[in-house]
Amino acid sequence: MGRHASTSTRPRGRGGILGLPTVADYSPQSIENKWQQWWTETGAFEVTEDPSRPSFYCLEMFAYPSGRAHVGHVRNYMIGDVVARLKRMQGANVLHPFGWDAFGLPAENAAIKNGLHPETWTLENIAYMKGQLQRLGISYAWGRELATCLPDYYQWNQWLFIRMFERGLAYRRRSTVNWCPLDLTVLANEQVIDGACWRCGTQVTSRELEQWFLRITQYADELLDGAARLTEWPEKVLTMQRNWIGRSEGVQARFPIADDEGRATAEAIEIFTTRIDTIYGATFVLIAPEHEQVERFGAESDDPTTFRRQAERFRQQDRLGRMSGEVAREGFDTGRRVLNPFTGETVPVWVANFVLGGYGTGAIMAVPAHDQRDFEFARTHALPVQVVVAPADGPAVPAESMTEAFTEHGVSVDSDEFSGLPTAEAWERMAASAAARGVGQKTVQYRLKDWGVSRQRYWGTPIPMIHCPSCGVVPVPDDQLPVVLPRVVEFSGKGESPLALVPEFVNVSCPRCGGAARRETDTMDTFFDSSWYFYRFTDAHNRTQAFDPARCNYWAPVDFYSGGVEHAILHLIYSRFFARVFRDLGMVAHDEPFTRLLTQGMVLKDGQVMSKSKGNVVDPDEMIARYGADALRLYVMFVAPPEKEVEWTDSGLEGSFRFLTRVWRMVEPLAPVLGVAPAVGDVATWSEAERALRRKTHQTVARLTDDLYPRVHLNTAISGLMELVNELYAFGDQTGLFKPGRRAAEDEATLTPDVPPSTLAAGCEAIEALVRLLSPFAPHMAEELWERLGHTGGIVAAGWPVSDPDVARDDALTLPVQVNGKVRGRIVVPVGASDQVLHAAALADPGVRTHTDGKTIAKVIIAPGRLVSIVVKG
RNA sequence: GCCGAAGUGGCGGAAUGGCAGACGCGACGGACUCAAAAUCCGUUGAGGGCAACCUCAUGGGGGUUCGAGUCCCCCCUUCGGCACCA
Numbered sequence: 001m002g003r004h005a006s007t008s009t010r011p012r013g014r015g016g017i018l019g020l021p022t023v024a025d026y027s028p029q030s031i032e033n034k035w036q037q038w039w040t041e042t043g044a045f046e047v048t049e050d051p052s053r054p055s056f057y058c059l060e061m062f063a064y065p066s067g068r069a070h071v072g073h074v075r076n077y078m079i080g081d082v083v084a085r086l087k088r089m090q091g092a093n094v095l096h097p098f099g100w101d102a103f104g105l106p107a108e109n110a111a112i113k114n115g116l117h118p119e120t121w122t123l124e125n126i127a128y129m130k131g132q133l134q135r136l137g138i139s140y141a142w143g144r145e146l147a148t149c150l151p152d153y154y155q156w157n158q159w160l161f162i163r164m165f166e167r168g169l170a171y172r173r174r175s176t177v178n179w180c181p182l183d184l185t186v187l188a189n190e191q192v193i194d195g196a197c198w199r200c201g202t203q204v205t206s207r208e209l210e211q212w213f214l215r216i217t218q219y220a221d222e223l224l225d226g227a228a229r230l231t232e233w234p235e236k237v238l239t240m241q242r243n244w245i246g247r248s249e250g251v252q253a254r255f256p257i258a259d260d261e262g263r264a265t266a267e268a269i270e271i272f273t274t275r276i277d278t279i280y281g282a283t284f285v286l287i288a289p290e291h292e293q294v295e296r297f298g299a300e301s302d303d304p305t306t307f308r309r310q311a312e313r314f315r316q317q318d319r320l321g322r323m324s325g326e327v328a329r330e331g332f333d334t335g336r337r338v339l340n341p342f343t344g345e346t347v348p349v350w351v352a353n354f355v356l357g358g359y360g361t362g363a364i365m366a367v368p369a370h371d372q373r374d375f376e377f378a379r380t381h382a383l384p385v386q387v388v389v390a391p392a393d394g395p396a397v398p399a400e401s402m403t404e405a406f407t408e409h410g411v412s413v414d415s416d417e418f419s420g421l422p423t424a425e426a427w428e429r430m431a432a433s434a435a436a437r438g439v440g441q442k443t444v445q446y447r448l449k450d451w452g453v454s455r456q457r458y459w460g461t462p463i464p465m466i467h468c469p470s471c472g473v474v475p476v477p478d479d480q481l482p483v484v485l486p487r488v489v490e491f492s493g494k495g496e497s498p499l500a501l502v503p504e505f506v507n508v509s510c511p512r513c514g515g516a517a518r519r520e521t522d523t524m525d526t527f528f529d530s531s532w533y534f535y536r537f538t539d540a541h542n543r544t545q546a547f548d549p550a551r552c553n554y555w556a557p558v559d560f561y562s563g564g565v566e567h568a569i570l571h572l573i574y575s576r577f578f579a580r581v582f583r584d585l586g587m588v589a590h591d592e593p594f595t596r597l598l599t600q601g602m603v604l605k606d607g608q609v610m611s612k613s614k615g616n617v618v619d620p621d622e623m624i625a626r627y628g629a630d631a632l633r634l635y636v637m638f639v640a641p642p643e644k645e646v647e648w649t650d651s652g653l654e655g656s657f658r659f660l661t662r663v664w665r666m667v668e669p670l671a672p673v674l675g676v677a678p679a680v681g682d683v684a685t686w687s688e689a690e691r692a693l694r695r696k697t698h699q700t701v702a703r704l705t706d707d708l709y710p711r712v713h714l715n716t717a718i719s720g721l722m723e724l725v726n727e728l729y730a731f732g733d734q735t736g737l738f739k740p741g742r743r744a745a746e747d748e749a750t751l752t753p754d755v756p757p758s759t760l761a762a763g764c765e766a767i768e769a770l771v772r773l774l775s776p777f778a779p780h781m782a783e784e785l786w787e788r789l790g791h792t793g794g795i796v797a798a799g800w801p802v803s804d805p806d807v808a809r810d811d812a813l814t815l816p817v818q819v820n821g822k823v824r825g826r827i828v829v830p831v832g833a834s835d836q837v838l839h840a841a842a843l844a845d846p847g848v849r850t851h852t853d854g855k856t857i858a859k860v861i862i863a864p865g866r867l868v869s870i871v872v873k874g
Numbered sequence: 875g876c877c878g879a880a881g882u883g884g885c886g887g888a889a890u891g892g893c894a895g896a897c898g899c900g901a902c903g904g905a906c907u908c909a910a911a912a913u914c915c916g917u918u919g920a921g922g923g924c925a926a927c928c929u930c931a932u933g934g935g936g937g938u939u940c941g942a943g944u945c946c947c948c949c950c951u952u953c954g955g956c957a958c959c960a
Contacts, residue, residue: 236878236954239878239955275960353958356958358959359960360960364960445959638898649886651899652898652899658898715888716896716897740913740914814893818940818941821941822941861892861940861941
């Protein structure tokens with residue numbers, strides 16, 4: 001540290017060259033450089049496990065290296081940095097790492113467009129963005145930096161994939177998948193937004209492909225139940241996850257297919273319903289155009305050609321309908337009938353375009369009286385309506401006069417022995433009856449589907465599997481990992497997996513039988529990479545394991561995780577899934593990977609999200625060049641609470657710069673004086689102003705400590721700092737400690753204040769607290785001022801200031817007195833005054849008396865330390 | 875349509891059921907300056923009063939309470955999420 005002293009703008013102590021000191025105005029650039037270097041050189045943010053200290057894992061969602069970060073991107077890192085720096089000062093062993101979500105399509109698209117290799121493009125972007133983060137002074141443990149596109153990371157993707165394969169959690173199946181015609185790849189359901197690709201916005205189509213899936217549905221219930229214990233997550237995110245999992249309890253029931261005489265055959269259509277209590281009103285059955293019986297019914301129908309054409313049209317239409325959101329409900333009669341297992345009656349089977357092949361059994365019982373869609377369908381096609389539920393408090397509406405379905409619960413009617421039961425009870429009894437007779441059973445359905453992870457692209461983790469003609473699918477042995485992504489590849493942007501065009505990659509011998517075999521050429525969805533990177537950070541350079549469980553469990557789970565709400569159902573649900581997989585592998589000791597989640601709001605410019613294509617990005621480097629990183633950080637943290645969306649304004653940034661300049665102009669000239677200030681000493685001899693400043697200092701410390709964590713009210717914390725500075729300016733003016741508003745090199749007296757030691761002591765205490773409180777927000781300035789105040793070893797070593805509640809407490813309180821709910825006066829009372837004293841003082845107040853004289857006092861409510869409320873009558 | 879969040883000065887925002895508008899931006903005034911910028915000090919919800927003060931005011935309407943921006947009910951608006959899930 002000593003070597004930095006020479007960078008000070010003037011010598012310490014009184015008098016400079018020619019005896020006239022100068023006041024250097026705040027110029028952030030050199031300060032920021034100096035401290036960024038110092039942090040790097042001393043490894044200030046590198047950590048190791050230390051069981052003697054509490055650990056704190058602070059993490060921001062890692063970044064996709066898309067080129068340059070704009071202010072909207074970096075807001076998140078600033079939020080995390082405030083928390084990390086605070087926790088460090090509070091004595092925690094803080095893990096605060098950063099890395100790169102470095103596989104993905106933009107790299108590959110850039111390659112196709114510019115002929116640049118994806119790796120080159122990615123690594124160049126990483127280098128640039130890392131520089132940006134360093135220029136912002138984010139306190140990352142860069143020694144743990146990782147990039148998912150490097151073999152020492154993705155090797156463990158492959159290792160984990162094989163473990164999942166061994167446990168049946170990764171499996172292969174042919175299925176209809178979402179296909180993005182622009183990105184030429186498959187998308188998971190979660191990645192299709194309004195029928196369009198989440199990344200490029202292109203309308204998604206469907207394809208039949210052999211795909212790898214991860215059995216996330218095996219954990220569906222656990223993921224759902226676990227949500228209830230995530231008490232430090234935003235309710236909004238939990239709601240989205242619950243909806244996404246979409247658990248619904250119902251009954252799966254068999255409707256036997258009838259022969260020509262209306263007798264049951266051995267075959268049946270299985271339906272799923274959540275309203276088994278309405279089964280006596282099931283007057284027809286609807287099946288999806290994708291249903292397995294459609295082909296057979298078509299073949300056996302009178303006019304197979306028309307049948308098939310209609311079904312095919314529905315299949316196409318259904319896709320389109322999902323994309324546009326609205327398609328008229330249509331259907332046609334299959335000509336077949338099935339038996340209602342409760343009424344024994346035969347009912348017709350129709351194919352309907354609004355029944356989904358992928359949900360439940362792809363078939364439903366239609367109860368037009370009690371389901372609005374079925375009702376409309378029945379009216380359109382003149383199908384019968386049978387009422388089986390009456391409102392709890394009145395008669396059922398007759399079917400003929402119904403104008404809409406009665407979908408609420410009530411009392412069962414016309415339902416044999418179940419008639420007269422409340423529908424909730426009928427539900428249970430009918431479910432039991434179905435089970436007893438072997439025609440159905442309770443089941444749970446999920447909207448959540450298994451996660452399709454195959455991608456027909458180059459720039460991703462190769463799936464470590466080999467297809468052998470005799471042994472089938474064989475995993476690559478662990479000792480042959482990683483399966484390295486071959487460097488030389490054609491990027492035509494056409495066709496299937498680019499890896500399929502690399503013969504030396506594709507052609508392998510089977511690890512089991514040694515025969516000629518073919519390597520899997522699909523790569524993994526990049527969400528695989530991001531589902532466990534937070535564990536890798538805990539042991540980032542382990543060459544023999546994904547991570548050492550002991551190390552991981554020292555740090556994990558992540559104590560504070562922040563990122564965009566757009567990951568509410570993608571990354572955040574996958575990560576919760578992976579945490580459980582690692583748990584079941586015995587590698588982590590917890591269920592939930594992120595204890596606390598903060599979803600930060602976006603930064604808008606001109607009312608819109610910043611984006612390169614809109615040309616409304618604010619470049620952090622440009623702002624740093626003008627105002628410094630500290631001012632930028634302070635502004636972004638001050639403008640609104642972290643969760644909230646904010647609109648960028650230049651004037652707001654100027655205001656924050658002004659505040660820092662105000663701090664600098666006060667502290668910088670005083671620093672040499674305060675560096676030798678006396679200790680607090682006997683406070684009893686202090687002046688009222690000195691004691692008031694001391695009180696404000698301790699109140700501010702308490703306030704910031706409370707605001708910062710776990711509340712993370714960063715904006716109000718900063719306003720607390722501003723109040724303290726305002727108070728200090730008034731104090732300086734009043735006591736002569738310094739002269740606000742003096743100009744550079746103007747007045748030697750301001751720099752050599754002739755004030756009593758108590759004034760110096762009070763000023764010193766306030767300023768040293770201020771500098772430390774400021775340091776999570778404006779770390780460079782804080783370090784610099786701390787050093788100039790005569791301290792060595794960095795500000796983290798100084799620790800977070802502690803408030804003394806006895807000092808912070810006001811010795812007198814001004815309490816409002818209300819009469820009939822309106823403030824009519826104020827009383828000044830000592831802290832801890834008795835109720836009797838408050839009572840008497842309140843009634844004696846002249847302002848109060850004008851409203852109580854001549855009236856009867858009905859009641860006096862005393863809220864200690866708050867107010868006195870008087871109720872009068874007459 | 876369903877679920878959720880939110881509506882407070884000119885603007886961003888503050889406020890465990892207890893003095894609404896902290897703090898900042900902007901604006902206005904003053905000091906400093908030959909002048910400007912910068913800086914420092916002040917004023918700044920609306921209306922009334924010479925004044926101490928008074929009245930109104932947190933999207934609208936009701937309610938609970940001594941007391942409501944905050945809790946409850948209804949409505950309006952905005953923003954997010956889900957959206958034929960049977």
